[in-house]
Amino acid sequence: MADAAGFYVRYYVGHQGKFGHEFLEFEFRPDGLLRYANNSNYKNDTMIRKEVHVNPAVLDEVARIITDSDILKEDDANWPMADRVGRQELEIVMGEEHISFSTTKLGSLLQVQQSKDPEGLRIFYYLVQDLKCMVFSLIGAHFKIQPIQR
């Protein structure tokens, strides 16, 4: 399912604030390399950067979750723009499709419902949570760290 030739996923969420550039980013590369970076400067917290290769079966599961979400049929044209509150980016390469969506941070489902594209944004909103949840478990299981949930 996760065609080895091209499957790629990257998610970023972050903002510039009084604690500097705080962000979370992860990516799954075609060869199975999972990379995770998390920088929170609050209370002098430091940058965490971890990487580990996951089995092809894990990439297949990521691909399944993405396919089932139907995110590739969506478009970010009517989503709220990234702004001072923050920025999210979701980039996926899968088969013939390559999406690179960006929007602001979404604080709540209400914000999703009140947007110009609630259906599309809802798909993004839940997919991002499902992917984050999976990455936190993978990184947590392998490195025994508790990634910051945001």
Place this chain on the structure above:
Amino acid sequence: MAARDADMADLDEHPRRGARSAAARKQKGRGFRDREEMDIDDRSGPYEATERGGTGPLQSVEGWVIFIANVHEEATEEDVHETFAEFGDIKNIYLNLDRRTGFVKGYAMVEYGTKKEAQDAIDAMNGQELLTQKLAVTWCFSRGPGRAASSRATRR
């Protein structure tokens, strides 16, 4: 993230930001035009790893983790525990839920203390049913690239 890694020899193949995306691919989204103005330096390495190089399963910090796919959406942690405890003492179970529906997302991770316990669980449970669904059980982490290694070799 990748921009400054010396080991990313395949950078020009890398799809990041669509710079050299395969021409045949359909591109969609503002991310291709609307690049982040935030400090890109923060987003490059170095990245820590437990071990690098080689092939085969990779040991995690506190044990050996297996990955289980096609888990029934109504499976419980007890179901998973009951099924996998017979191969050894389970250190941890991850059974994540679909954030929208609240049902099991479809995968689980189980951690054992020893490689043998994990291997026994994979050998015995891969292809076996749990709540009518056939499980796919394998290692979660590996020491090096998976199947993409072959495509890397044939590049250019």
